[in-house]
Amino acid sequence: MRNIALVVSYDGTDYQGFQCQPGGHTIQDKLEAAIYHLSGEHVKLMGSGRTDAGVHARCQVVNFLTSSSIPIERWAIALNTRLPGDIVVQSVYGVPDEFHARHHALNKTYRYTINCNRTPDLFRRRYEFHHPTPLDIEGMKAGLACLIGEHDFTSYTSPLSTKPSHVRTILKASLELESGSEESLYANPIYGRAWDEIHYVGKQRGVVHLYVTGTGFLYNMVRIIAGTLVQVGEGKRTPEDMARILAARDRSKAGPTAMPQGLSLWEVVYEALPLSE
Incomplete structure (x- = not known):
């Protein structure tokens, strides 16, 4: 298993916030769906923080565990082709197993x-x-x-x-x-x-x-x-x-x-x- 971190930007205008919610149309929903379409894995994203409905992010950091062998350098381009235009993965990093986007934010x-x-x-x-x-x-x-x-x-x-x-x-x-x-x-x-x-x-x-x-x-x-x-x-x-x-x-x-x-x-x-x- 690898721990991967994404730096994500998004226009939150048309979303019910970052975090998944029942029946919600959220940033996390879209990211997890794109990862599934790319890797075939159902992952659970950990975000650096929540943003409310209509709120944007220039730098939202998320991480997830994956067993996929897709090279790190291919994730950003591949995910962006599977995401709506108002969500963009800016960069992707391999991070230590213990890294948590929210808990480790200074x-x-x-x-x-x-x-x-x-x-x-x-x-x-x-x-x-x-x-x-x-x-x-x-x-x-x-x-x-x-x-x-x-x-x-x-x-x-x-x-x-x-x-x-x-x-x-x-x-x-x-x-x-x-x-x-x-x-x-x-x-x-x-x-x-x-x-x-x-x-x-x-x-x-x-x-x-x-x-x-x-x-x-x-x-x-x-x-x-x-x-x-x-x-x-x-x-x-x-x-x-x-x-x-x-x-x-x-x-x-x-x-x-x-x-x-x-x-x-x-x-x-x-x-x-x-x-x-």
Whole structure:
């Protein structure tokens, strides 16, 4: 038997999440079916983490055991010819027998994208949340900093979470305005300079990426953080409210759960392994 790891990217728009579920149309279903069609084996994939319905992945890592003699270098091309176009195997590795994609992950990074230009981007609408008014990016950054470290994230977790503990560690968190994406506040001839100066002072337009890196995440955690940060950016909450919400350990104190299409599993990090392509 060999242990094989796949690095997979997918557009989650049309799927009910990553993990198999009864009657579900999931990423795991499609991957396992493609492996069966290629090797004749029914395998059980182990994923680095779950993604919800409508959520994407730039770097999802999975592993499975196989007795197939297919060379490692042929798996990616062969699987991609058997997968739908919105799921792509980027690379394939032979890994040690004990490797487990979820248990051995040191940390994961999620990215949430907010487009706060006046109009949505037709060609990126499946991968970003459109918020049509400018946001206070600096205020959002200040609020986000309160979440770094080990905390009880009950306030930023869905009540449907089944985890026995909501204590998690955020290693890094940042907001980045996409280079070249900022839109002038005063470019719109309909509103005019005076209107924007009064209503949007201190706020910015553009495409904003929220990156959160942690050792583990809870159900809807990043999307609730994003939804609450948007309220800070709107001026409905202060940056200091982020810490007060965290301390409350009460989901009702936080903001809404942001739309799924803005979220992507961005990166998964492991210790150095003797990987062989």
